[in-house]
Amino acid sequence: MKNAFKRYFPYMKNYMFYYFIIFIGILLTVSSTIATAQIVQPMMDDMFIAKDESQLIIIPLTFIAIFFAKSIGRYLQSVYMNYIGLHIVSHLREDLLRKMLYMDMKFQFSNRSGELISRVTNDISRVQYFVSNMFPELLRESLTAIGLVGYVIWLNPMLAFYSLVAMPIAVYPLILIAKRLKRLAHRSQEKNADVVTRLTEVFNNNEVIKANSTEEYEMTRFSNENWHFFKLTMKSVYTNEIVSPLMEIFGVIGLAFVIYMGGRDVIDGVMTPGQFMAFFTAVGLSFQPVRRVSSIYGKIQDATAATERIFEVLDAKAAITDGDLELTEDIHSIEFKNVSLNYDKKTALSQIDLKVHSGQNIALVGDSGGGKSSLINLLLRFYEINEGELYINKKTISSFTQESLRSHISVVSQRIYIFQDSLCANVAYGQDIDEERVYEALKLADASEFVNSLEEGIHTQMAEAGTNLSGGQRQRIAIARAIYKHASLLIFDEATSALDNESEKRIQKAIESYTKDKITFTIAHRLSTIEHADLILVFQKGKIVSRGTHNELIKSSAHYQSLAGSLQ
Ligand SMILES: Nc1ncnc2c1ncn2[C@@H]1O[C@H](COP(=O)(O)OP(=O)(O)OP(=O)(O)O)[C@@H](O)[C@H]1O
Ligand SMILES: [Mg+2]
Numbered sequence: 001m002k003n004a005f006k007r008y009f010p011y012m013k014n015y016m017f018y019y020f021i022i023f024i025g026i027l028l029t030v031s032s033t034i035a036t037a038q039i040v041q042p043m044m045d046d047m048f049i050a051k052d053e054s055q056l057i058i059i060p061l062t063f064i065a066i067f068f069a070k071s072i073g074r075y076l077q078s079v080y081m082n083y084i085g086l087h088i089v090s091h092l093r094e095d096l097l098r099k100m101l102y103m104d105m106k107f108q109f110s111n112r113s114g115e116l117i118s119r120v121t122n123d124i125s126r127v128q129y130f131v132s133n134m135f136p137e138l139l140r141e142s143l144t145a146i147g148l149v150g151y152v153i154w155l156n157p158m159l160a161f162y163s164l165v166a167m168p169i170a171v172y173p174l175i176l177i178a179k180r181l182k183r184l185a186h187r188s189q190e191k192n193a194d195v196v197t198r199l200t201e202v203f204n205n206n207e208v209i210k211a212n213s214t215e216e217y218e219m220t221r222f223s224n225e226n227w228h229f230f231k232l233t234m235k236s237v238y239t240n241e242i243v244s245p246l247m248e249i250f251g252v253i254g255l256a257f258v259i260y261m262g263g264r265d266v267i268d269g270v271m272t273p274g275q276f277m278a279f280f281t282a283v284g285l286s287f288q289p290v291r292r293v294s295s296i297y298g299k300i301q302d303a304t305a306a307t308e309r310i311f312e313v314l315d316a317k318a319a320i321t322d323g324d325l326e327l328t329e330d331i332h333s334i335e336f337k338n339v340s341l342n343y344d345k346k347t348a349l350s351q352i353d354l355k356v357h358s359g360q361n362i363a364l365v366g367d368s369g370g371g372k373s374s375l376i377n378l379l380l381r382f383y384e385i386n387e388g389e390l391y392i393n394k395k396t397i398s399s400f401t402q403e404s405l406r407s408h409i410s411v412v413s414q415r416i417y418i419f420q421d422s423l424c425a426n427v428a429y430g431q432d433i434d435e436e437r438v439y440e441a442l443k444l445a446d447a448s449e450f451v452n453s454l455e456e457g458i459h460t461q462m463a464e465a466g467t468n469l470s471g472g473q474r475q476r477i478a479i480a481r482a483i484y485k486h487a488s489l490l491i492f493d494e495a496t497s498a499l500d501n502e503s504e505k506r507i508q509k510a511i512e513s514y515t516k517d518k519i520t521f522t523i524a525h526r527l528s529t530i531e532h533a534d535l536i537l538v539f540q541k542g543k544i545v546s547r548g549t550h551n552e553l554i555k556s557s558a559h560y561q562s563l564a565g566s567l568q
Contacts, residue, residue: 004307008131011088018080026140028073032066034147037282044274085132093124104320105382114197119313122192123306130303137296141289148286155279163258163283170250174294177239181298184236185305191229198222240298244291251287258283320384323399330488331392331408332358339388341374348374349542361520363530365563366539372523376491381405410482412495416474418466424458427480437484444510445480446503471498490520527564
C-alpha cells in the first residue's frame with residue numbers, strides 16, 4: 001500500500017484544493033455525527049423526564065439542522081472524491097496507453113491484446129477508489145471514531161473502557177481477511193484478462209469460426225473462463241462480506257456490556273437515563289466507522305493488486321531505445337554488415353551483407369519463413385540486431401530516433417491494416433489530408449476506378465478492419481497509403497499478392513517513375529513482380545543464398561531456378 005501511495009502521489013498532489021473541500025465536508029459529517037449522539041441527552045432528560053415543552057420545538061429543529069449539515073458534508077465529499085478519482089483514472093489510462101503504444105514490437109506480440117485491454121479498462125477502474133475515496137474515507141471514519149470514543153470517555157470513562165474493550169480484538173481477523181482478499185484480487189484480475197482475451201479472439205476470428213462451425217466450441221471455451229471468473233469473484237465476495245457481520249458481532253458484545261453496566265448505573269441513580277441513552281447511541285455509532293474502515297481495507301487490497309499490474313506495464317523497459325540523431329535527410333544508402341537476428345532463441349537471419357543506394361529496386365524471394373519479413377523488421381527497427389551492424393546513410397541505425405527514421409519509410413506489410421475512418425483518412429493516415437494527393441496516390445495504386453465507383457468516393461467510411469472491402473481493394477488502399485507518405489524508402493511485403501496480374505502490372509508501370517530516386521524493397525512470391533528488379537536476393541533459412549539479376553540467377557542459381565519454376 002505504501003508503494004502504491006508513492007506511485008499515485010504525483011497524480012494526487014495536483015488536487016490539493018479538492019482534497020481541502022473534501023476535508024471541509026468531512027468536518028461537517030463528523031461533527032454532525034457526534035451531535036446526533038449528544039442531542040439524545042437533552043431529548044431524554046429535558047424533554048421526556050423534565051417535560052420542558054420548549055424542547056419540543058428546539059430538538060426537532062436541531063435535528064434537521066444537524067442532518068442538513070451532514071448531507072452537505074456528504075455531498076461535497078462524494079462529488080469531489082469522484083471528480084478526483086475519475087480525473088486521475090482518465091490520466092492514468094492515457095499514460096498507460098501511451099506507454100503501450102511506444103513499447104517495442106516484442107512487447108506488442110508477447111502480450112495478448114485482451115490482457116492489455118483489461119489493464120487499461122478493468123484494472124485502472126479498480127484503482128479509482130484508491131486515489132479518490134480511500135484517504136478521505138479513512139480520515140473521516142478515523143475522525144468519527146476518535147470523536148465518538150473521546151465523547152464516550154468524557155461521558156463515563158469506566159463504562160467506556162468496558163464497552164470498547166472488544167474493539168482491538170476485532171483487528172486480528174481483519175488482517176487475515178485482508179491478506180486473502182489481495183490474493184483473490186490478483187487472481188480475479190488475471191481471470192478478467194483471460195475473459196477479455198477470449199472475447200477479442202472470438203471477434204477477430206469470426207470468419208474462421210463461422211466457416212468451421214465452431215461456435216459451440218468457442219462458446220464452451222468462453223464459458224469455462226467466464227464461470228471460473230465468477231467463482232473467483234464469489235470467493236472474494238464471501239471473504240469481503242464476512243467482515244461486516246463479524247464487526248457487528250464484536251459491536252453487539254460491546255453494546256451488551258453497556259446495557260448491563262450502564263443499566264445498573266441508571267438503576268442505582270449514578271447516571272440519568274438521558275446520559276445513558278447518549279452514551280449508548282455514541283457507542284453504537286462508533287462501531288460503524290470501525291466496520292467501514294475494515295471494508296475500506298478490502299478495497300485497498302483490490303486496488304493494490306491492480307496497481308501492481310498497471311505499474312508492471314508502466315515500468316516495463318522498451319527493448320528498443322531512441323538514438324539522439326534526427327534523420328532529416330532522405331534515406332540514400334543502406335548497408336547490412338554481417339547482420340544476425342534472433343527472436344528469443346530462434347535464428348531468423350544470419351550473416352546478412354548487403355549494400356543498397358537510392359534508385360535501386362531490391363527484390364527478396366525465397367522459402368516461407370526464410371527471413372524476408374525479418375529483414376524488413378530490421379529496417380523499421382522493430383527489433384534490435386543481435387550481431388553485426390546496419391547503417392542508414394552511413395550511420396548506425398540505432399543512432400537515430402525511431403520516429404524520424406520511420407518518417408522516411410513507407411511500408412505495405414504482409415498483413416493489411418485498415419482503420420475505421422474515411423477512405424481518404426486511411427490513405428493519408430497520420431498526415432494532413434490533401435485530396436489532390438490522395439487521388440494521385442490512389443491512381444498510382446490502381447485504385448481510382450474502384451474508388452470512383454463508390455457512392456461517396458474517397459469519403460466513404462471504412463468498416464472496422466476494412467471488412468466492407470475486398471482483399472484486393474484493401475491492398476490497393478495500403479499501397480496508396482505507402483505512396484502518399486512520399487518516403488525515400490519503400491517496402492512492399494507481398495503487397496500485390498491479392499491482385500490479378502493485369503492490375504499488378506499497371507501498378508508496377510505507374511510507380512516506376514515514382515520510385516526512380518527512391519530505394520524500394522519488394523517481397524513477392526510471383527515471378528512477374530520481381531523480374532525487373534535491379535537485384536534479387538534469394539533467402540533460405542535466414543541466409544541470402546544467391547543474389548543477382550533475374551537473368552544472372554536463372555543461369556547460376558539452382559535454387560532460384562526451382563523457385564522460378566514454382567513461381568511462374
Ligand atoms: N515475431 C516473431 N517472433 C518469433 N519468431 C518469429 C517472428 N516473426 C517471424 N518469426 C520466425 O522467424 C522466421 C523468419 O520469419 P519471416 O517472417 O522473416 O519469414 P518470411 O521469409 O517473411 O516468410 P513468408 O514468406 O512466409 O512471409 C520464421 O521461422 C518465423 O517462424
Ligand atoms: Mg514474410
